[in-house]
Amino acid sequence: xxxxxxxxxxAGSIVVPYGHVIGNEKWRGSEIAxxxxxxxxxxxxxxxxxxxxxxxxxxxxxxxxxxxxxxGDEFKRRLVRFRNASSLRGIVIVERSQIxxxxxxxxxxxVVLELGMVLLPxxxxxxxxxxxxQLVREQSKDHNSNPFIRKQCSQLAEPSVFRTVxxxxxxxxxxxxxxxxxxxxxxxxxxxxxxxxxxxxGQTAAPQIYSFLCS
Numbered sequence: 001x002x003x004x005x006x007x008x009x010x011a012g013s014i015v016v017p018y019g020h021v022i023g024n025e026k027w028r029g030s031e032i033a034x035x036x037x038x039x040x041x042x043x044x045x046x047x048x049x050x051x052x053x054x055x056x057x058x059x060x061x062x063x064x065x066x067x068x069x070x071x072g073d074e075f076k077r078r079l080v081r082f083r084n085a086s087s088l089r090g091i092v093i094v095e096r097s098q099i100x101x102x103x104x105x106x107x108x109x110x111v112v113l114e115l116g117m118v119l120l121p122x123x124x125x126x127x128x129x130x131x132x133x134q135l136v137r138e139q140s141k142d143h144n145s146n147p148f149i150r151k152q153c154s155q156l157a158e159p160s161v162f163r164t165v166x167x168x169x170x171x172x173x174x175x176x177x178x179x180x181x182x183x184x185x186x187x188x189x190x191x192x193x194x195x196x197x198x199x200x201x202g203q204t205a206a207p208q209i210y211s212f213l214c215s
Contacts, residue, residue: 024044050081068095079111104121165180170201175205
C-alpha cells in the first residue's frame with residue numbers, strides 16, 4: 001500500500017485501549033488486518049496520518065510494503081516527516097522480498113543510521129501481523145513477573161521472529177536462536193545493550209547487531 005503525500009503527520013500520542021491496536025482505516029480488508037483479527041482486538045480509525053498501527057499510547061508501527069519500496073521515494077519522505085514531527089516511538093516494519101531486496105540497504109541506512117528508529121524486516125504481511133501481535137502482547141502483560149507468559153508469547157510468533165532475527169547483519173541461524181533464547185522477543189532484543197549482546201554473540205557481532213537495531 002502506498003501513502004498519499006497529503007496525509008497529515010498526526011504526530012501526537014493517541015489513547016489506545018488496553019490490549020487493543022488502533023489501525024489506519026486504509027488497512028481495512030488487507031491481509032495484515034485479516035491475520036490480526038482474532039489474535040488481538042483491532043479497531044480501525046480515520047485520521048491516523050502517517051501511522052499505520054498504534055500499539056500503545058506511545059508506540060506505533062509504520063509499515064513499508066514491497067509496493068512502497070518499488071514505487072519510489074515517497075515512503076522516505078513519510079518516514080522523515082514522522083521522525084521530525086512525532087514524539088512517538090516508531091517501529092518501522094519493512095516487507096523485504098525478492099523484488100524489494102535491492103532497496104533494503106538504502107532503507108536500513110535511512111531508518112537506523114539517519115533517523116535512529118527500529119527497523120524490522122519481514123517477508124510478507126503475514127509475518128508482519130505475527131510481529132505486531134507479539135509486540136502488543138509484550139506491552140500488555142508484565143513479562144518480568146511471569147516467565148511462563150513470556151515463554152508462551154515468544155513461541156506464538158517464533159517462526160516469523162526467528163526469520164526476522166536471521167536477517168540482521170552478522171546473525172545466522174545459530175546466533176538467531178541464541179538471541180531469542182536469551183531475550184525472548186524482538187522488543188527485548190531491540191532494548192539490549194552492547195554488553196548484553198556480547199554475552200550471547202561475542203564482541204565482534206554484538207556492535208554490528210546493536211547498530212542495526214538501536215542506532
